[in-house]
Amino acid sequence: MNVHEYQAKGLLREFGVAVPSGQLATTPAEAEEAARAIGGNVVVVKAQIHAGGRGKGGGIKLAKSPAEAKQVASEILGMTLRTPQTGPEGKVVHKVYVEQGSAIARELYLAITLDRATEKLAIIASTEGGMSIEEVAEATPEKILTVLVDPNLGLQDHHVRRVGYGLGLAAKQIEQLGPFLRGLFRLFVAKDASLAEINPLVVTEAGDLFALDGKLNFDDNALYRHPDVAAMHDPTEEDPRELEAKKIDLAYVGLDGNIGCMVNGAGLAMATLDMIQVCGGKPANFLDAGGGADKEKVKEAFKLILRDPNVRAILVNIFGGIVRCDLIAEGVVAAAADLGVTVPLVVRLQGTNAAEGRAILAKSGLNITPAETLGEAGEKIVAAARAAA
Numbered sequence: 001m002n003v004h005e006y007q008a009k010g011l012l013r014e015f016g017v018a019v020p021s022g023q024l025a026t027t028p029a030e031a032e033e034a035a036r037a038i039g040g041n042v043v044v045v046k047a048q049i050h051a052g053g054r055g056k057g058g059g060i061k062l063a064k065s066p067a068e069a070k071q072v073a074s075e076i077l078g079m080t081l082r083t084p085q086t087g088p089e090g091k092v093v094h095k096v097y098v099e100q101g102s103a104i105a106r107e108l109y110l111a112i113t114l115d116r117a118t119e120k121l122a123i124i125a126s127t128e129g130g131m132s133i134e135e136v137a138e139a140t141p142e143k144i145l146t147v148l149v150d151p152n153l154g155l156q157d158h159h160v161r162r163v164g165y166g167l168g169l170a171a172k173q174i175e176q177l178g179p180f181l182r183g184l185f186r187l188f189v190a191k192d193a194s195l196a197e198i199n200p201l202v203v204t205e206a207g208d209l210f211a212l213d214g215k216l217n218f219d220d221n222a223l224y225r226h227p228d229v230a231a232m233h234d235p236t237e238e239d240p241r242e243l244e245a246k247k248i249d250l251a252y253v254g255l256d257g258n259i260g261c262m263v264n265g266a267g268l269a270m271a272t273l274d275m276i277q278v279c280g281g282k283p284a285n286f287l288d289a290g291g292g293a294d295k296e297k298v299k300e301a302f303k304l305i306l307r308d309p310n311v312r313a314i315l316v317n318i319f320g321g322i323v324r325c326d327l328i329a330e331g332v333v334a335a336a337a338d339l340g341v342t343v344p345l346v347v348r349l350q351g352t353n354a355a356e357g358r359a360i361l362a363k364s365g366l367n368i369t370p371a372e373t374l375g376e377a378g379e380k381i382v383a384a385a386r387a388a389a
Contacts, residue, residue, distance in 0.1 A: 001218045003232045004048045006097040008214035011191065011229075016183035017198075018176070019211045022099035024048075031073030034098035035066040042101030045072045047093040050237040052132065052215070053083035059093065062101065069098060087256070094236060102210060107200035108167050109133060110181070112188045115148060121188070123147040123181070125163050129200035155185045169203070176209045191229055192222035241285075241304050248300050250289060257282025259385050260305035260314040260343075262298070264289045264323060272317045275374050281382035284311050298331030302339055313344040313385040317377060320351030329357035333364040344384035345369065348377040 003011075009019045023034035035043045047059030054060050059081045063069035073096050082090035107129035115122040125145045128136045137144055145166035147159050160181050164174035188196045195217040202212045223230040235243055245252030251266065255273075259281050263269040266288050273283045285308065289301050305314055318328045332347060348371040349357040361368050369384065371377035 001220055001223060001229070001233055002050045002237070003216050003218070003229070004050065004095075004097075004234065004237075005046060005214055006048060006095075007232045008216040009097075009211070011187060011216060012183070012211055012214050015187040015190075017180055017187070017211055018209055019214065020100040020102055022097050024095060025073060025098055026077070026095045028070045028074040028077065031096055031098050032066045032070035035063060035069035038098065038100050040100055043069055044099045044101055045069055045076060046097045046099060047076050047079075047081050048095045048097055049081055049086070049091040049093060050234070051081075051083050051085035051091060053085055054081065057081045057083045057086075057090075059083075073098075091237070102202055102212060103205040104200075104202045104212075105205045105207075106203040107212075108203070109136070109199050110163070110167075110184070110201045111195065111197040111199070112184060112193075113195050115146075118148055119151075120148040121151055121185075123149060123159065123163055123185075125167055127167055129202070133197075133199070149185070151189070155182055170207070172207050173203055173209055180209055180211075187216075191216075191226055192219045193217060194219050241307050245287075245304055248297070250287060250297065250301060250304065252288075252304055253286040254308065255283050255285050256310075257284045258310045258312040258389065259381055260284045260287075260308065260311040261317070262287050262289060262301045262305060262314065263317045264328075265319060268317060268319055271374065272315065272377075275378035276315070276382060279375075279378035279382040281378070281385055284308050295327065295331035295334060298328060299335040299338065302335040302341065306339065306341070306343075311343060312388040313346065313381055314341070315377060315381040316345065316347040317374070318347075318349050318351075318357075320349065320354055320357070324353045325349040325351055325357030326353040326360060327357075329360040332368070333360060333366060336364075336366050336368070341366075344381075344388055346371055346377055346381040346384060348372070348374065 006024050012019050025031035025034050043063050045061050047054050061072045063072045076093055076096055079093050080090040081093050109126040109129040111124045113122050126136055126143050128143050147162050160178050164177045184196055197215040198211045200212050202210050218229055239254045242252050259276055261283050263272050269288045276283045289297050346369045369380055371380050
């Protein structure tokens, strides 16, 4: 689960991480009052959406007075902000964060995430703050420092020194980095975060460290332990199809292709997406119906897939372990008939009662193309999508 910048900064502040003062506003008048309360010569008005690159899209602007903050907020609130992370459809801005301006001397990058390969926590730092870390990794990978921390031992002084020296910080900043990084580390562990990113981490002209931006992602499976974090969920920032999928216990993620996928099992679903790509197609979604898929779930899965207007064909790929393939076949036939599915269907059934399932599909009279292997299924669905398009 993602949270907004203002929510992330509230948690950062709670754990002793230095952040500039700021206030949330949902109207231009509130933005004016927030700027007046913060004081200072300059404030920054920031659009609050779950996406990076807000500044390039016009979602972050300076204001030199409360009146100007009101004007700037009126321009940002209600706008459809488009960034590389929102896609061309963009996101509507419903709230802004008014923050104290900072005299920036340097912009750095600092993050903590989980390194699954080493089973350790990875502190990632770079002198190239303010840029996408992916761009830095591609253009100048030597400018990225990774420090691994054993979760059983926790953050040690030598970790802080390695990060500080790697960022080229002066002695004063390294002293500040200690409590800063320890607070960030405690937050990451205590709240079951999957990513804690500060970009940029700034050194001000006065020599102080501040988290000028903050991005926190949390493990959905651990939210039951953190009702305060779960309460920060903003449904307006999520794909409505993904919200609907959660209600019916389906794992769904929308993608940008035109081939709908319904699969049981996350591993098989990922392999299915890969095969579609290998065969020259683009999947429209990830959908794991789970090991206990039944007729009703199959129907609901079809509804979700068909809500995407870009879908030109649907691949159903089922391995019958716990679930029986004949029941899935009955669900596919019923859903296709009830929903009036007109896009081409390719169905691969393997496992328990697979032969019976194929027989049900063959007798249905519907335009369903069977497939035996994953490779065959990939080739057939890509060909069907191209023909439909």
